[in-house]
Amino acid sequence: MRIEPTMNDMTQTPEMLIAAMCARARAAGAILAQASDEQKVRALMLAAQALREATPAICAANARDMENAAANGLSPAMLDRLRLDEARIESTAAGVEQVARLTNPLGEIIEETVRPNGMTLQRVRVPLGTIGIIYESRPNVTADAAALCLRAGNAAILRGGSEAVESNRAIHAAMAQGIGSAGLPVDAVQLVPTTDRAAVGALLRAAGMIDLIVPRGGKSLVARVQEEARVPVLAHLDGINHSYVHSSADPDMARALVVNAKMRRTGICGATETVLIDTGFPDAASIVKALIEAGCAVRGDAAVCALDPRVSPASDEDWDTEYLDAIVSIAMVDGLDDALAHIAAHASHHTDAIIAEDAPAAERFLNAVDSAIVMWNASTQFADGGEFGLGAEIGISTGRLHARGPVALEGLTTYKWVVRGTGQTRP
Template identity: 75%
Template sequence: MNDLTQTPEMLIAQMGARARRAAALLAPAGDAQKTDALRRAAQALRDQAPAILAANARDMDNGIDNGLSAALLDRLRLDADRIAAMADGVDQVALLENPLGSVIDSSVRPNGLELSRVRVPLGVIGIIYESRPNVTADAAALCLRAGNAVILRGGSEAKESNRAIHTAMAEGIAAAGLPADAVQLVPTTDRAVVGALLRASDFVDLIVPRGGKSLVARVQEEARVPVLAHLDGINHSYVDGVADSAMAESLVLNAKLRRTGVCGSTETVLIDRAYGHAPALVKALLDAKCEVRGDDAVQAMDDRVIAAADEDWDTEYLDAIVSIRLVDGVEEAIAHIAAHASHHTDAIITEDAVVAERFLNAVDSAIVMWNASTQFADGGEFGLGAEIGISTGRLHARGPVALEGLTTYKWIVRGRGQARP
């Protein structure tokens, strides 16, 4: 499969041409055939668990030899439960509502032309990801269900696992009579191939990077193909003067500490000077082993508070660290968020509906919340089923992106011989 004299551009052009042909065959296939393919792929993952585990063991051995961190090794590691969960995830994508063929809107023009906008597949999607091998199955399932062909480029540390998972997925798809090329895995870990994929605008309609900040930054910098991604989740929870104190404490602790490594976690807490329970809130965070970096007023509340530096207001900690500032009401909170947020998810906690609506309208982020934890920023929690990612871009899809974000539409015009005057 991998010819050593081949340039990265040649490899991607070949894979891209195969993906285009596969996409053309997928588009007219019925939804039943696609869900059948997913169920067969899920079963193939279960049937081939021993081979997948053996491949994963080779990756783990290499990872240990190469000195991967414990965190990376944990992301890389598969076991029987994780394979079962991966297969169940593929089955669940088969249970989602069919995103294709639905009529977005329709109209009849005065001249009798009947217009409708109908959802169709996006085309060919490139997924670039790092150490988690489950992305090979998750992303392939979502792309396929939306009628797209996908080119997967996983991390070198997971190459054996990815190959084994891809084999199972492709077998399931072929067994349902769909083209196995609908899901292709880049057969080399040569980094130059990523560059070729990012520039392949003739063959790829959308790139989705799944991984850490350095990967996403590289993709956004180099890509000539449209990218759907978020770089940062610098999210805010604003505690208004008339917030309920028990709710504020519960939500802020959940938003910051439930899981600190997820993109929906709160990184900065803004507290209205009029809020009467700020010291108790700061103490609760500190007592929960969260490092607090505060402005002067917050430092005065507890000896354990560290002075926040300017860069703290622009930092995504992804750790048990929070920056806290007092503000003069909702307008100063909105201004702080406008200056520092990454436009991912920002929340207000208040009992005042008017203040809440002002915040929800004025904060220009993909997700804005009232009296809820920012950790709910997730396609599954939003009822979308699995998500391909969360977008902080403004075009095409914003916030959690699932099947609908992997589609586009066409205009269908039905006439009875109308010529244009």
């Protein structure tokens, strides 16, 4: 297996390091383009096996990361993102296997037409090329991103956060073992070997060498990527998600959904951060009470503060905050139009849900809300590629170009035109 270069050589600049990695990635991508899908599937199945066999080593590496992160004052929500145990490693390995079992998108004929002159035109799905993934905290992204990129025929250059450096290296080693065992180039998935932030800048400036950058992390990381990148970016800034309790909502369903949407896992991007309760809903106090009893701090407008003395007044900033913690902001709204206006003003176009028995109102909500994912009578915690049947996701895109919502295999492909003729010349 290749021993990756390090930044210990003072003659090697971050730009030199990234350029060398990109060159190897491009060469590996050319080999992947000729590899069979069966070979890529085998590589992922072997990688999943390697992850399971490396569980003790991965847990030990993660323990070192957790100790350092706690000493550095990471929040409980961020520590939860970072933490690995046997169950989470098993889930990661199972996710790699799930990607291996997905339908191969490459070679799919998206569209076919025959021109009047007899030429046949096809749009055929192909890999994007070399993808750079910059991510924080969650070490499982190392395996998810590697699996998705490889199965879609792309080479990947991974740059994880410094807080997960030991975990990422252990997971990457297992993935590389599986890939190499299947006869594919280990350079198809590379991990940037340094935590130097200058390497991130070098990745972002690697125009002509990297085809797409995917950032996964906090607002400051994604903002930096979008500001500095000289290559296309697939990203979302925040998960400021809303659950709107319509006046027609079933009270028991509303309580269960709101508590789950906020509290199941507070540190994921699909967690609800703001609850909107219609003034016509008859049991608003019970929703506030249920959240507080579940351990959630509630910040509310004046009407919500009047429902329960344990509610703190919400500031203007609360409506635009992704807490990623056991904190929620709640506002009372006067009907569907008021709810739509609030979401339009404060949402991040990630995931927004309505809880309602009134079907016309729900359909209007689904049509009017401009978010990547809109839901009716479902927890926003389902905003996840695996829950959508896509396997592991590379991230959730809130933009409007190329891919939107959970980005999995299909989102990591593009297409080319294939033209077949019988000697046609253009007059």
